[in-house]
Amino acid sequence: LNTILPLIMENTVTNAEKYFGQFCTLMASYTRKTAKLRDKSDLLVKQLIDYANSENPELRSAMKNFAEELAKVQDYRQAEVERLETKVVEPLKLYGIRLKQTRTDIKRFNNARNNEIKQLEKLEKLRQKAPSDRHAIAESNVHKASVDASRSTQQLEETINEFQKQKLKDIQRIFSDFITIEMVFHTKALEVYSSAFQNLDGYDLEKDLEDFRARIHVPFGNYNARPVNTTYPATTLPWSMGSQVRDRQLYTIVVVFMPFSSD
Amino acid sequence: LNTILPLIMENTVTNAEKYFGQFCTLMASYTRKTAKLRDKSDLLVKQLIDYANSENPELRSAMKNFAEELAKVQDYRQAEVERLETKVVEPLKLYGIRLKQTRTDIKRFNNARNNEIKQLEKLEKLRQKAPSDRHAIAESNVHKASVDASRSTQQLEETINEFQKQKLKDIQRIFSDFITIEMVFHTKALEVYSSAFQNLDGYDLEKDLEDFRARIHVPFGNYNARPVNTTYPATTLPWSMGSQVRDRQLYTIVVVFMPFSSD
Numbered sequence: 166l167n168t169i170l171p172l173i174m175e176n177t178v179t180n181a182e183k184y185f186g187q188f189c190t191l192m193a194s195y196t197r198k199t200a201k202l203r204d205k206s207d208l209l210v211k212q213l214i215d216y217a218n219s220e221n222p223e224l225r226s227a228m229k230n231f232a233e234e235l236a237k238v239q240d241y242r243q244a245e246v247e248r249l250e251t252k253v254v255e256p257l258k259l260y261g262i263r264l265k266q267t268r269t270d271i272k273r274f275n276n277a278r279n280n281e282i283k284q285l286e287k288l289e290k291l292r293q294k295a296p297s298d299r300h301a302i303a304e305s306n307v308h309k310a311s312v313d314a315s316r317s318t319q320q321l322e323e324t325i326n327e328f329q330k331q332k333l334k335d336i337q338r339i340f341s342d343f344i345t346i347e348m349v350f351h352t353k354a355l356e357v358y359s360s361a362f363q364n365l366d367g368y369d370l371e372k373d374l375e376d377f378r379a380r381i382h383v384p385f386g387n388y389n390a391r392p393v394n395t396t397y398p399a400t401t402l403p404w405s406m407g408s409q410v411r412d413r414q415l416y417t418i419v420v421v422f423m424p425f426s427s428d
Numbered sequence: 429l430n431t432i433l434p435l436i437m438e439n440t441v442t443n444a445e446k447y448f449g450q451f452c453t454l455m456a457s458y459t460r461k462t463a464k465l466r467d468k469s470d471l472l473v474k475q476l477i478d479y480a481n482s483e484n485p486e487l488r489s490a491m492k493n494f495a496e497e498l499a500k501v502q503d504y505r506q507a508e509v510e511r512l513e514t515k516v517v518e519p520l521k522l523y524g525i526r527l528k529q530t531r532t533d534i535k536r537f538n539n540a541r542n543n544e545i546k547q548l549e550k551l552e553k554l555r556q557k558a559p560s561d562r563h564a565i566a567e568s569n570v571h572k573a574s575v576d577a578s579r580s581t582q583q584l585e586e587t588i589n590e591f592q593k594q595k596l597k598d599i600q601r602i603f604s605d606f607i608t609i610e611m612v613f614h615t616k617a618l619e620v621y622s623s624a625f626q627n628l629d630g631y632d633l634e635k636d637l638e639d640f641r642a643r644i645h646v647p648f649g650n651y652n653a654r655p656v657n658t659t660y661p662a663t664t665l666p667w668s669m670g671s672q673v674r675d676r677q678l679y680t681i682v683v684v685f686m687p688f689s690s691d
Contacts, residue, residue, distance in 0.1 A: 173644050184479040191472045198465040205461050209454045216447040224596060231603055238610075322644055329640050333487060333633045340494055344625045347501075351618040355611060362607045370596045377592050381436050381585055 170318065171275050174325045178271065181332055182264050189257035192343070196249040203242040210236045221376050227368035234361035238354050245350040252342040260335060267328045274324060278317035285310040433581065434538050437588045441534065444595055445527050452520035455606070459512040466505040473499045484639050490631040497624035501617050508613040515605040523598060530591050537587060541580035548573040 210232045217228035288307045473495045480491035551570045 170644055180482050184475065184482070187475050188472075188479075191468060191475060195465065195468045195472065198461065198468050202458065202461040202465060205454060205458045209451075209458065212447065212450050212454060216451075219443050219447070224599070228599075231607075325644060326637070326641055330633075330637055333636055336487070336491075337628060337631055337633060341625065341628050344494075344621050344628065348618060348621045348625065351614040351621065355614040355618065358607050358611045358614065362604065362611065365600060365604050365607065368600055370593075370600060373596055374589070374593055378589055381433055381588060 170321055170325075171271070174271050174275075174321065177325060177329060178264060178268055182261070185257055185260045185264065188339075189254065189261065192249065192257060193254045196246055196254055199242060199249065200246045203239050203246065206235060206239045206242070210239065221373040223369050223373040223376075227365055230364045231361055234357050234364070237357045241350055241353040241357070245346055248346045248349075249343070252346060253339055256335065256339050256342075263331075267324065270324050271321065274317055274321045278314055278321060281310055281314035281317055285314055433584055433588075434534070437534050437538075437584065440588060440592060441527060441531055444591075445524070448520055448523045448527065451602075452517065452524065455512065455520060456517045459509055459517055462505060462512065463509045466502050466509065469498060469502045469505070473502065484636040486632050486636040486639075490628055493627045494624055497620050497627070500620045504613055504616040504620070508609055511609045511612075512606070515609060516602055519598065519602050519605075526594075530587065533587050534584065537580055537584045541577055541584060544573055544577035544580055548577055 213228050213232035213235065217225045217232065220228060285307060288310055292304065292307060476491050476495035476498065480488045480495065483491060548570060551573055555567065555570060
């Protein structure tokens with residue numbers, strides 16, 4: 166009888182418990198960190214939109230577009246997080262439950278087997294000591310005990326083989342799923358960022374600068390100069406309403422004081 | 429004189445301070461979260477290698493390969509983190525310093541300009557009240573004050589134009605760099621994971637299972653059966669030395685007790 170078998174089984178299950186437990190913890194942690202990266206990026210998206218609204222039309226449009234693309238990447242990251250949870254973390258958790266079941270099965274078959282082996286030993290001793298007329302009975306009992314122990318051993322072997330097969334399959338599937346999930350995310354992110362790059366690259370800085378220059382520049386000392394008319398809605402500039410009114414009055418006074426044209 | 433100018437400048441700088449400060453904080457945070465994801469992945473790599481060493485040759489090789497590919501992704505993530513720090517977070521930090529400098533410049537030109545405008549107003553009043561013989565002197569003073577104020581206004585305009593131009597350029601550059609860094613990372617990760625996927629897909633589960641079955645299976649009740657010879661080095665299995673010796677002895681005893689072949 167192969168008595169190393171229970172030890173191999175014990176070791177196989179203990180080893181699986183140890184490593185699958187760690188993989189589960191680490192993968193859950195990896196998923197959480199990914200979710201945190203998504204959260205930070207979401208904040209960045211929000212800030213980019215806020216900022217866009219405070220800027221000139223060209224930059225506003227460029228920033229909004231960038232924010233939208235960044236938001237898309239976060240949608241894909243969210244999908245990544247969900248898929249990691251369902252296809253990596255959850256199966257690893259379930260694995261822990263299956264391991265407990267396997268341990269119970271092993272214990273049961275092993276106990277049965279140990280009892281049968283003890284019975285076998287007892288019968289064997291009995292047969293050797295017994296008078297010749299009881300020999301036949303003992304032989305048949307030994308045979309029965311031997312068959313029982315053989316069947317339990319087989320059950321143990323089947324259990325551990327099934328366990329090992331499932332374990333190898335699960336490892337391959339879980340880590341392949343992990344890689345696939347990551348690949349899908351990277352592919353999508355790459356796609357979105359490529360478009361975002363081209364968009365930001367096409368931002369016409371000069372157009373915004375012209376707008377800005379036109380907004381701040383007043384020909385100095387020109388009698389016909391009018392107060393600057395900002396193109397921004399009052400709501401985006403907290404000071405614009407009150408100060409524009411005040412500026413306009415001040416401006417009028419100042420123009421009166423300007424007797425010389427500088428050109 | 430354009431008195432809305434200082435307000436536009438004030439608003440432009442304050443707005444930039446607000447948003448660039450937030451972008452700096454968020455990008456630093458994004459970078460830190462990415463670094464944490466790298467750390468978790470590094471732990472996963474370590475655990476995968478540990479696990480690989482406890483497994484059958486085929487799976488061992490597959491897991492080690494996967495661990496190596498995962499480690500490569502982390503190297504690229506590390507490069508991503510470093511590049512985000514130098515090309516995104518640092519420029520945003522430097523931007524804060526430049527903003528302070530701009531604020532100082534604006535204050536200086538604005539003070540000068542305010543003084544010149546006050547001077548101009550005083551002279552204008554003086555000229556209106558003055559007797560006709562002092563008129564010429566006043567006119568020339570007014571002209572001089574007007575030229576000074578004009579020059580300060582121009583300096584203000586130049587400062588804010590230069591600031592705005594640099595700001596727009598920086599925004600475009602920093603966010604383009606961000607996108608580029610992310611794209612490079614996603615491209616590399618995709619490359620590595622593609623190879624990792626093919627490798628894991630090629631893992632020969634059946635070969636490992638055959639090894640495992642051969643290791644645990646002993647033909648029950650076979651007189652010629654020999655103790656199982658595990659193919660593993662003693663060091664990878666903590667219990668293997670002691671228990672193998674013990675098992676071998678037990679096994680011998682058990683074989684003696686097996687008088688019947690089950691076949």
